[in-house]
Amino acid sequence: MHAWPASEVPALPGKGRDLRIHDTATGGRVTLDPGPVARIYVCGITPYDATHMGHAATYNAFDLVQRVWLDTKRQVHYVQNxxxxxxxxxxxxxxxxxxxxELAEGETALFREDMTALRLLPPKHYIGAVEAIPGIVPLVERLRDAGAAYELEGDVYFSVESDPHFGEVSHYDAAAMKALSAERGGDPERPGKKNPLDPMLWMAAREGEPSWDGASLGRGRPGWHIECVAIALDHLGMGFDVQGGGSDLIFPHHEMGASHAQALTGEYPFAKAYVHAGMVALGGEKxxxxxxxxxxVSKLRRDGVDPAAIRLTLLAHHYRADWEWTDQVLQDAVERLGRWRAAVSRPDGPSADALVEEVREALANDLDAPAALAAVDRWxxxxxxxxxxxxxxxxxxxxTVDALLGVAL
Structure with a gap:
């Protein structure tokens, strides 16, 4: 599966700062110090209705992570499913x-168009679950053969008790985990499971649904969490720098994925930092x-809204914050974009050397995009x-605005 074209990232004088970012697993801020190649995995869309503003806010956050790393003169190995x-x-x-x-292909194509319009940097590897199935099947077999998974009426489940670190991403209690599992695609009430929280690794073929050859597993299709684990292990390996997504992925998706990988490899941790973006609401509800x-995003673009204004709307809110989309926040961004473009259209101006460092420091400080915008406002x-x-x-x-914020003036 192909991603979308990359916009050029201008080089800035000097060098950026290492990123200090909130890690969900530790509950505090960590300083990321990748090697020459920074590794990041961000969970992608289920392509049946793309791209809404919640998606855009999440991927904007991890685009900022990439831009901070690029400004430190590192390469970035970014993978998305x-x-x-x-x-x-x-x-x-x-x-x-x-x-x-047809539905999946059409919505994925629209997602690519939206990402291109918003000038979000593309992943190096953009992998669909279907194309990953040949790599998923052996992992499920390994878990089963190691006693970390079991069969139930033809389906294969992961045993959460096989990972001693289970629960260390979310730190939720059992009652919260059970409620979120039921809400987010799990089946905690299914009879016969060893633990209500055990997630499905391989779903046996159902009548009228697509299925694939699963070798010793029989025909079926993969569970949600093992999909991302297989892709991440294949392209990044264990201990990559950032596992990213929306805060609704903390449990079960990122918790289960970490346990799958740790049970498979015997290594810990799956990712060095778990970073989560807040939720976007409309009319008081997420x-x-x-x-x-x-x-x-596509509807706003069709209505003539400048994608740079959409991006500035996202940047006006801290990536970890929950916030509400309104006509006013978009109008504020349109006006800010106009002010900035007018300011840089003049032949000269106040020195901007300090501004570059202000924006760098703001973004290095847990991706504080609102502070970065305020610095540009002052200039x-x-x-x-x-x-x-x-x-x-x-x-x-x-x-500076282009390289670090992804906004073309």
Whole structure:
């Protein structure tokens, strides 16, 4: 599966700072110090209704991570998946009378267009669950053969008790885990399971649903969590720098994925840091496909909204914060974009050397994009009030905003 084209990232004078970021697993801030190649895995979409503003906010956050790393002169090895076969996709295809493959391909193509318009840097490897199945099957077999998984009426389940570190990503208690499992695709009430929290690794073929050859597992399709584990281990290995996604993935997805990988390899941890973006609401409720309260990037683009303004709307909120989409927050971003473009259109201006360092420091400080925007606002205000004589300043501001915030002025 192919990703989307990359926009050029301008080089800035000097060198950026190492990223200090909130790690869900430890509950505190950690300083990431990758080697020459920083490794990040971000969980991708289930392509049946893309791309809403919650998606955009999440991927914007991890785009900032990449840009901070690139500014430190590192390479970035970024991997993202597409869950292109799963119950919600199949249910939507039936509801709409579409072929599930056609639905997945169409929504994935739209997602690529939205990511390109927002100038989000693409992953090096963009992998669909279906194409990953040949690598998933042997992992499930290994877990089963090692006693970390078991069969139940043809399905294969992972035993959470096989990983001594289970629970160390979310730190939720058993009652919260059970409730979230039921809410987010699990089946804690199924009779015969060793532990209600045990997640499915391989679903035996169901009548009328797609299935693949699972060797000794029989025909079926993979569970959600093992998909990401197989892709991450294949392309990044254990102990990569950041596992990312929305806060709704903390449990069960990231908790289970970590346990799958740790049980498979005997190594710990799966990722050095678990980083999660907040949720975006509309009308007082979290945007979700099930509720249908969605604002789509593609719809805004069709209505003539500049993608740079959409991105500035996202950047105006700290990535870990839960916030609400309104017409006003978008209008604020449109006005900010206009002010910035007017400020850099002049032939000279106040020195921007300090601005570069302010934006770097803000982003290194747990991706504080609102502080970075405020720094650019202050420079634009000085430009509007007093101007300046530095002919290089407007260009340096433009390159800084482009390189570190992904916004083209």
């Amino acid at each position: 597409v869950t292109d076969v799963d119950d919600p996709l199949l249910e939507r295809a039936i509801r709409d009378g579409k072929d599930w493959v 945007m979700s496909k099930s509720k249908g309260n969605l604002v789509f 634009a205000e000085r430009q509007d009030a007093d101007g300046g004589t530095d002919e290089a300043a407007p260009g340096l501001v433009s390159r």
